[in-house]
Amino acid sequence: MDALIPKMPEILVALTSFLVLFVILGKFAFPPVTKMLDERAEKIRESLEKAEETRVEAERLLEEYKVQMAEARAEAGKVIEQGRTVAENMKNEIIAKAREEAESERTKAIESIRAEKLAAMAELQASVADLSVAVAGKIIGQQLSAADHAALIERSIAEVGSLHEN
Amino acid sequence: MEMIGEGVKELLHELSVLTVAGHKVEAGQFVLTNYAFFLLIAFVVTVLFFMIGVRKVSLVPNSRLGSMIEMGVEFVRDSLCIESMGPEGKKYVPFIGTIFFYVLFNNLIGLIPGFKPGTGSMGTTVTWAVLIFIVYNAIGIKKHGLWGYLKSFWPKGVAAPIAAFVALLEIVSQMVRPLTLSVRLYANMYAGHVVLGIFSIFTVMLIEASGVMKIMAVLPIALQVVLYALELFVAVIQAYIFAVLTSVYIGGALNTH
Amino acid sequence: MEITGSLSVLGAGFAFGVGAIGPAIGIGMIGAKTIESMARQPEMAGRLQTTMFIALALAEAIALFGFVLAFVLMGQK
Numbered sequence: 001m002d003a004l005i006p007k008m009p010e011i012l013v014a015l016t017s018f019l020v021l022f023v024i025l026g027k028f029a030f031p032p033v034t035k036m037l038d039e040r041a042e043k044i045r046e047s048l049e050k051a052e053e054t055r056v057e058a059e060r061l062l063e064e065y066k067v068q069m070a071e072a073r074a075e076a077g078k079v080i081e082q083g084r085t086v087a088e089n090m091k092n093e094i095i096a097k098a099r100e101e102a103e104s105e106r107t108k109a110i111e112s113i114r115a116e117k118l119a120a121m122a123e124l125q126a127s128v129a130d131l132s133v134a135v136a137g138k139i140i141g142q143q144l145s146a147a148d149h150a151a152l153i154e155r156s157i158a159e160v161g162s163l164h165e166n
Numbered sequence: 167m168e169m170i171g172e173g174v175k176e177l178l179h180e181l182s183v184l185t186v187a188g189h190k191v192e193a194g195q196f197v198l199t200n201y202a203f204f205l206l207i208a209f210v211v212t213v214l215f216f217m218i219g220v221r222k223v224s225l226v227p228n229s230r231l232g233s234m235i236e237m238g239v240e241f242v243r244d245s246l247c248i249e250s251m252g253p254e255g256k257k258y259v260p261f262i263g264t265i266f267f268y269v270l271f272n273n274l275i276g277l278i279p280g281f282k283p284g285t286g287s288m289g290t291t292v293t294w295a296v297l298i299f300i301v302y303n304a305i306g307i308k309k310h311g312l313w314g315y316l317k318s319f320w321p322k323g324v325a326a327p328i329a330a331f332v333a334l335l336e337i338v339s340q341m342v343r344p345l346t347l348s349v350r351l352y353a354n355m356y357a358g359h360v361v362l363g364i365f366s367i368f369t370v371m372l373i374e375a376s377g378v379m380k381i382m383a384v385l386p387i388a389l390q391v392v393l394y395a396l397e398l399f400v401a402v403i404q405a406y407i408f409a410v411l412t413s414v415y416i417g418g419a420l421n422t423h
Numbered sequence: 424m425e426i427t428g429s430l431s432v433l434g435a436g437f438a439f440g441v442g443a444i445g446p447a448i449g450i451g452m453i454g455a456k457t458i459e460s461m462a463r464q465p466e467m468a469g470r471l472q473t474t475m476f477i478a479l480a481l482a483e484a485i486a487l488f489g490f491v492l493a494f495v496l497m498g499q500k
Contacts, residue, residue: 003288003356004494007183007191010289013202017209018294021268026260029216033223033239034259040225249473345491346484353490410476 124160131159173367181359183287205284208272215271242266246409251417258416261301265294266409269351273401276355277394283401286355288348295348298412306419318422347411354404358397365390435496442489449482 135156184190185197215235222232242263247255269285276283284290306315319333319340365386372383457475461468 003182004491006289006292007199007287008289009191009196009199010183010202010205010287011293012196013198013205014284014290014293015297017205018264018268018297021209021212022260022264024213025216025264025267029220029235030239030260030263032220033235034243034256036223036225037236037240037243043225245469245473249469342484346480346487349487349491350480350483353487407476407480410473411480414473414477 128160131156170367170371173371174364177360177363177367181282181286181356181363183289199287199289201282201284201287201290204275204282205272205290207281208268208275208284211275212267212271216267238267239263242409246413250410250413251420254420255413255417258413262409262413262416265298265412266405269294269408270402270405273355273405274398276359277397277401282359283355285351285404286359288352291348291352292344295344298347298415299344302412302415302419305416306422309420310422315419315422343415347408351404351408354400358400362390362393362397365393431496435493438496439486439489439493442492443486446482446486449485450479453478453482 135152138152184200185195186200186203191197191199215231219231219235222229223235224232227233227236239259243256243259246262246266247259249255251258272284272290275281276286303315306318309315310318319336321329321332324332368386369383369390372379372386375382453475457471460471464471
């Protein structure tokens with residue numbers, strides 16, 4: 001029974017110490033800590049929001065860049081294609097031109113060869129006639145030995161051959 | 167057996183309210199009692215803990231003590247105040263926090279061998295329980311007005327005789343609150359120390375005994391270790407219950423139905 | 424062994440011992456049901472815990488009456 005009866009000195013000590021503690025902690029301990037906790041919560045919320053914003057922005061930019069990239073790629077493809085066609089055309093043109101030129105050159109050459117050949121033939125015929133006349137004259141002018149005869153013929157042929165060669 | 171009886175008698179005397187010098191407290195005497203002494207030690211420890219720790223609390227946690235205080239205050243704010251009082255509870259963080267930490271430090275200091283918990287005496291717990299009783303009723307009256315607060319005891323929508331009976335029960339349970347609140351804390355602390363003390367007596371008795379009995383002393387020592395862990399748990403849980411019941415009472419006074 | 428002490432001491436022992444039976448069963452049931460509810464709805468664990476402690480306190484109060492009564496009886500000669 002005695003243990004259950006509150007003792008006056010204890011009541012006083014308990015009451016005053018509690019009230020003093022309440023004042024001290026209520027003034028210096030709890031407000032700063034709760035303020036800090038609120039601040040921290042606020043800060044975390046803010047940073048999360050900011051991070052979310054940044055993420056959305058980054059995603060948007062990425063999307064934009066992707067579109068731009070695709071456009072650029074298409075553009076580049078087109079340019080390359082165009083270049084290729086242009087080059088192809090040019091190549092064909094150049095080849096055609098070259099072929100044409102070669103053809104004309106050849107025909108010209110054939111033409112000139114034929115003309116020269118004709119001229120040479122005509123000249124040869126004339127020289128042969130002259131030679132024949134000269135040979136005839138020589139024969140008439142002197143008695144020919146059999147040896148002379150052969151040498152003459154040989155010379156004539158050689159002359160004709162050399163002429164023909166030219 | 168005789169020895170145990172003597173030992174228990176001495177233990178109970180030791181655990182009763184005495185002056186610091188060890189005499190019995192006479193009625194009307196104003197002295198420092200043994201429990202009041204440890205109460206003051208707990209007071210100093212609590213103040214030092216907070217004064218040193220609060221300076222280390224910063225937005226970016228950087229010290230253990232600071233984190234401990236943060237966790238404690240956050241626990242008081244979220245799990246005790248807001249949980250049982252709603253958003254209004256933030257205002258009562260200093261009150262609940264003081265109760266929780268003061269009781270907690272008292273209980274824990276009491277577990278140091280040779281020390282006593284300041285809460286292990288009816289004088290302390292009754293004072294606080296009555297103070298809490300006055301505070302939560304004052305909060306209720308302040309919020310709803312005296313008549314509005316009293317009316318909240320009268321249930322609506324029931325026949326008058328039943329309502330009167332319920333109101334009577336409600337008032338009786340209100341009156342019993344400070345008693346249960348104080349006896350619960352006191353009994354837990356006191357009984358815990360009695361049990362620890364009795365196991366110590368067993369241990370000493372067996373060590374002093376002759377022959378094989380000496381070895382038997384291992385048993386109560388092992389049990390003592392387990393009981394110490396249990397008492398540590400009880401010390402924390404009782405501080406929690408004391409604080410949570412206070413906040414529930416305040417919450418009940420705030421949100422009458 | 425000689426039996427000493429008054430009957431009031433015996434009464435005190437019974438007052439607490441017998442008085443603690445009911446609350447002990449009650450506290451056990453409260454704990455069991457709370458664990459059950461927590462397992463079923465873990466997201467409610469916080470609120471359940473608070474409610475559990477209040478219910479525990481109410482059950483414990485009954486045991487405490489026995490405790491007080493024991494002290495009162497002990498003082499009787």
